[in-house]
Amino acid sequence: MKVYIDPRTEYRYTSFYRLGLYKLFGKDKIIYSVNPFEDLKITNASQYGCGMEVVFDNENGKITKVYFDIKDVAEIEKDKYDWCDIYSKVNIEFGDLEKYEKLFVPGPNFGIRNHSLVGLLSFGLLNYYRGKSSSFQSLRRYMHDYFYIYVRRRPIKYYEDFVEVKSNYVFHASTLWYNQFAKDCTNLYRGEFLKSCQRAGMEIEGGLYYLKDDPAVLSEMPDYPYYEEIYKNFLYEKRLSMDDYIRKTKESVVVFNTPSVCGCHGWKLGEYLCMGKAIISSPLLREMPGEGLIHGKNIHFVNSPEEIYDAVIKINTDEDYRKHLEEGARRYYEEWIAPEVVIKRLLEKVGEKV
Known part of the structure; x- marks a missing residue:
């Protein structure tokens, strides 16, 4: 199984699910690349901070597209819902599971630190340049997200x-x-x-x-x-x-x-x-x-x-x-x-x- 993650997405609010991916598949199976997500536009702060796009590619060539929606509000992002096979959403209104067949309930999460300071900042820089050609975000704002997770969060072991x-x-x-x-x-x-x-x-x-x-x-x-x-x-x-x-x-x-x-x-x-x-x-x-x-x-x-x-x-x-x-x-x-x-x-x- 190969796992592709869109590098243009906000890190702090999706760090919890990234840890789950690392634990299950190992970091060597996680690939940060814009290529599988070129049909999704990231042109404003709302799109950048809404969640994380992931593609699972198994040994038989089966592709599964997942969108992790981590927003506080309970609304569905239509373009992401149309794109994905599973729409994993933290904040789902009661009754919406019957309306949207792709919805999945992960439950609450929280921000966690998954890297050392040097590792986190180099990881952030790499992701910035991986997605720079199709992202609106400035380097300063992008790296602030990675620096925040080191200063204000801790590894899950804590x-x-x-x-x-x-x-x-x-x-x-x-x-x-x-x-x-x-x-x-x-x-x-x-x-x-x-x-x-x-x-x-x-x-x-x-x-x-x-x-x-x-x-x-x-x-x-x-x-x-x-x-x-x-x-x-x-x-x-x-x-x-x-x-x-x-x-x-x-x-x-x-x-x-x-x-x-x-x-x-x-x-x-x-x-x-x-x-x-x-x-x-x-x-x-x-x-x-x-x-x-x-x-x-x-x-x-x-x-x-x-x-x-x-x-x-x-x-x-x-x-x-x-x-x-x-x-x-x-x-x-x-x-x-x-x-x-x-x-x-x-x-x-x-x-x-x-």
Whole structure:
């Protein structure tokens, strides 16, 4: 099996699936070339950042075209859907699987580092020149994507390695977003989770990252500064290191998930499942693979902010229940979400065995 990847696609949001391809086929079988994708145009930032095109060419000459759509919004890219045999999409609206026969549900992913700094930058430069003749992207913007993944992400081993949970301790770090959905859902649930942990007498680290100096924030959500008052005990303005973020998240008794901007699966859900954490979550708004996440088995769902406090108390005081959720989350990840598992499931859809 040979695997071709379009080099003109954004790296950070597709690094998870690239790792799955490397694990299954080996890097020597992965070929970065524009040639199999010349009929697909990459002429603007939206097309560059929507996902990743991949072609599988097996020993019998059978060609399978796959598009990995990693966008937050739940819309289908028509040109990519017409081009591919399988349309793998992270954020699928409920009901869309019945409308689009090519759709495949990978579940949430997250950005990971797959190379050393020198390896990553040389890899990025090679891909830039491979796709330069048919790409709009400047070298500076293109390489920023590769440099980001080294600075802000870590190898998947960092997420998988075991760290002991600290008693009565919660770490949470997330951004206060600034559209209407975030105000009514994402920010509200995240803030209420921290308030519930405070009310429960837990030790709290981290908080909510506050973008108060970003002009885009005030233009899109003029009342954004009111967070300075209602969440004044939980705000921070300096980015945490990824090493601290991962270690402290693992040490936390419980973590909190809620749909992020556009109602999407955020990276945090994929990270929490990989780490095997006891997760409290508001209802998910996008499809999950298999039977999905099930309350009391691999996640603890709350249907309103008012239910969060009881969920925090339950998980913090019932060690058996916490460990049950942790084990269930990790099992679900291993069965459905892990990078190589997603690629295997995807190819099984077209009758390929890996």
